[in-house]
Amino acid sequence: MFVRRLLTTMMSAALVCGAASFAQAQAPAPKAAKSTAAKNAAKSEPAKPPAAMTGGAEPTLIGQFGTWGAYTATPNGKRVCFALAKPTTSKTNPPNRPRDPAYAFVSTRPAEKVSNEVSIMIGYTLKPGSESTLQVGGASYAMYTQGDGLWIKNAAEEDQMVQAMRRSADAVVKGISAKGTETTDTFSMKGLSQALDRIAQDCRR
Numbered sequence: 001m002f003v004r005r006l007l008t009t010m011m012s013a014a015l016v017c018g019a020a021s022f023a024q025a026q027a028p029a030p031k032a033a034k035s036t037a038a039k040n041a042a043k044s045e046p047a048k049p050p051a052a053m054t055g056g057a058e059p060t061l062i063g064q065f066g067t068w069g070a071y072t073a074t075p076n077g078k079r080v081c082f083a084l085a086k087p088t089t090s091k092t093n094p095p096n097r098p099r100d101p102a103y104a105f106v107s108t109r110p111a112e113k114v115s116n117e118v119s120i121m122i123g124y125t126l127k128p129g130s131e132s133t134l135q136v137g138g139a140s141y142a143m144y145t146q147g148d149g150l151w152i153k154n155a156a157e158e159d160q161m162v163q164a165m166r167r168s169a170d171a172v173v174k175g176i177s178a179k180g181t182e183t184t185d186t187f188s189m190k191g192l193s194q195a196l197d198r199i200a201q202d203c204r205r
Contacts, residue, residue: 066191081199137164
């Protein structure tokens with residue numbers, strides 16, 4: 001399955017925060033303002049997938065919408081479109097446990113007649129047999145686990161979950177690692193609706 005390969009081959013994406021340089025003659029901006037600008041710049045940077053995610057096919061960013069990047073790729077000659085984002089906050093219990101980056105995907109694969117499939121790369125090996133949850137729009141959706149990936153347990157609820165994600169400010173994903181570490185990742189939904197509309201348009205071609 002494309003998303004399974006995409007999840008298991010994901011590598012860490014580097015986020016680059018740029019800082020503007022000012023001439024000596026210019027008055028320096030207040031430190032607080034610079035700090036806020038830097039944080040905003042970091043939040044707006046797209047999570048960039050490496051080509052390894054798509055079976056060697058170079059992914060193309062077709063639009064950045066809030067925290068969500070819209071991408072296309074053509075592995076093995078089959079067009080794939082997906083929206084991708086990193087969490088805005090991540091917590092572990094016990095705290096400060098190391099883990100790889102987490103990512104959320106919403107993918108469309110016309111050749112397989114799959115549209116808006118939600119999956120999460122959690123950044124660690126999940127406890128075998130455990131279930132995770134995705135909480136959005138006041139509802140909690142059970143997610144089945146395999147390796148470091150999560151997918152909705154009841155496929156009949158996926159469209160409802162995606163619609164809730166479109167309307168909500170954020171989504172919270174909870175999981176437990178094979179070593180018993182509990183994690184809570186919060187993903188901003190800002191821009192998701194626009195990203196999904198864009199990939200739906202692009203994947204019709």
